[in-house]
Amino acid sequence: MEKTKITYRNWEIEVDRKLTKKAYSKLKISSSDGCGCAHCLNYSENIEIIFPAEIENLFNALGIDKRKELEISHVTKLKNDLHLYSGWFHFKGKFEKKNCSTPLSSGNGRTLNLEQITDNFEIGFTKKIYNTIFEHKSELVQIEFDCKIPWIINRKLETNF
DSSP states (O other), rough: OOOEEETTTEEEEEOOHHHHHHHHHHHSOOOHHHHSHHHHHHHHHHHHHHHHHHHHHHHHHHHHTTOOEEEEEEEEEEETTTEEEEEEEEEEEESSSSEEEEEOTSOOOOOOOEEEEEEEEEEEEEEEOOSSSOOOOOEEEEEEEEEEEEOOOSSSSOOOO
């Protein structure tokens, strides 16, 4: 593994940028583009405004393609007419400091404690991995994010979720 050390806010990160970039280059389509529902289409149409510049810089340093999220979910329409989405990316490496994923006391599920970057974007890192494009899960980090974006597509909002 060819690791590079990065400091991002309070996190110390080691990343194999080359391996991460290679994995994303093999991914032909993002989760949102592969779905086709109105929620995912709206996310895809907003892609250029979702990530703050500092997150785009971080993704570049990690080897992540912002257009190839591994999972995206529409959570709800907010009172301010923005829509809350949650999603994740992965990179090969590790991190130190705050893990954003905390198991619930019941043992069923987890809660996320993300760091606010802007009014419309939050991020966190966890070692809890779901649905990855990487062949091996060892030394893999999941980047969790929430974003609030406008509804910009013409298709009606689907209400059966």
